[in-house]
Amino acid sequence: MNAPLTADTGAFRVHGFPVLGDELGVGGVPLSRLAARVGRTPFYAYDRGLLSERVAALRAHLPAAVHLSYAVKANPMPAVVQHLARLVDGCDVASAGELATVLDTGMDPGRVSFAGPGKKSDELAQAVAAGVTINVESPAELEEIARHGDRLGITPRVAVRVNPDFELRGSGMRMGGGAKQFGVDAEAVPALLARIGALDLTFVGFHCYWGSQALRPALIREAQEKSVELILRLTDDAPGAPEMVNLGGGFGIPYHDKDTPLPLAEVGEGMAGAVERLTTALPDARPGIELGRYLVGEAGVYVCRVVDRKVSRGQVFLVTDGGLHHHLAATGNFGQVLRRNYPVAIGTRMTGNGIETQSVVGCLCTPLDLLADRVELPRADVGDLVVIFQSGAYGATASPAGFLGHGGPAEVLV
Known part of the structure; x- marks a missing residue:
């Protein structure tokens, strides 16, 4: 994941971010200077250049016919959504709050879809009034949509979210096949x-x-x-003839040492056959995919500050002002999954010597508040900035910011 940045200066990238002198750079700004601009730690920082690069890639x-939609749930920060809205073909939302964020960008409502189980009646009313496409998750939801259309004098736009009659092993999270709360079972779709x-x-x-979170091109193709x-x-x-066919998404990003980055060219080659078959059979249908994590995950970092350095029976702990209340996934989701370290660095000592084994912990009174366990890093001291990479998706809004009352992190788009 590390590659030269320029041949003449010797600068290099770490997980896509440039190293500027002895510091990590985000959006071309050295980390310590960025922290001063933000005014406090911890914070999330998202690099608009990396977001644009990912869309361009x-x-x-991918086949030119593919309609690219951003799944806002991955990162609903308004500035991120505003930036991506200018680059993608549409957005998918999962709540009235996300819908408002997208509509504030000025995106045509016809390019917006609303998916997810358990949509509340008032949310459905707002979606019908806005003119977005509602992905129907159940017969009862369909009837509620129709009632709102009659009441408002509007013909609602609907698509059917299908729970497929196949299940593929190998994705990080299977959301189709078998009994699921998502979508309408394939065998029940004709009646709907x-x-x-x-x-x-x-x-x-x-x-x-x-x-979601698939890293094998063959799996995505299948x-x-x-x-x-x-x-x-x-x-x-x-x-009637469908105008749009959303083939899902599922593109994963590498979080851990053993993960292999998704070879995008191979994915595109594998996708070509499915797209050609679809457009040949349904020439008026627009094939699409919906990506969230893959668009934003690698473009963000979580930054916290070392507030104490302590040694307990020979083990070094860097105690920070961050933790699982801001970045639940990096700490292992309250211990409910097998925990592995996210990529981590001392952002203010990127080229430092004196490597030692250190554990990075947060400020909460639970042993689960562990951001990095026994990792080899340059020796860090109080005041240094710790960086957790791969943090652009499912970070701030997917974490229990109210836990122990420390408050939430800042967020910036650079």
Whole structure:
């Protein structure tokens, strides 16, 4: 993940971020200077240049026909959403709050979709009024959407989120196949399509999401091919030709030493066949994918400050002002999963000597507040800044900021 930045200066990148002198740089700004600008630690920092680079890489390697949508749940910071809204083809939201954030960017509501189980009645009303596409998760939700349309005098736009009749092993989180709270079981979709045709609704298409955090191109290819096969079969019962077919997403990023970065060119090559089959059979349908983590995850860092350095029976602990209340995933989700270290660095000593084994902990009174366990780092002292990489997705908003009352982190887009 480390690569030369420029041949003439000898500068280099660490997980995509440049090293400027002895410090990590975010958005071209040395870390200590950025911390001074923010005015406090801890904070999350997102690099707009890396966000743009990731979208450009997807455009370069994926089939040109593919509609690229940003899953806002991965990082709903308004500035991040505003930046990405200018680069992607659409956004997918999972709440009225996320919907408001996207609409504030000025994005055409026709390019916005609303997915997720348990949508509240007032959220559905807002989505119908805004004119976004609602991905239907159940027959009851469909009826509620239709009622809001009648009340508002608006014809709602709906797509069917399909719980596929296949399950693929190898993704980090399987969200399709078997019994799931997500979507409508594939075998129940024809009846739902018939009901859509009977109601005053505009049928937009299908959304087939099978899983997330996949790092194997063959797995992604298989999922997309099976999704196309399923959707073509279901289209026979549709009340009209679909305008949009969302093939899911699932592209993963490497969090740990044994993870291999996703070879995007290979993914694009594997995707070409599924897209060609879909567009040949449904020439008016727009094939799409929905990505969140893959767009923003590697473009963000979490930064906290060492407030104490202590040694306990020979083990060095760097005690910071951060912790699991800000970055739950990096600490292992309250101990409920097998914990492995995220990439970590002393951001103010990137080229320092004196490497030693140190553990980075937070300020909470629980042994689960462990940001990095026995890692080899330059010797750090009070005042140094610790950086946790791969922190652009499911960080601040996916963590219990109210735990122990320390308050939430700052967030900046640089």
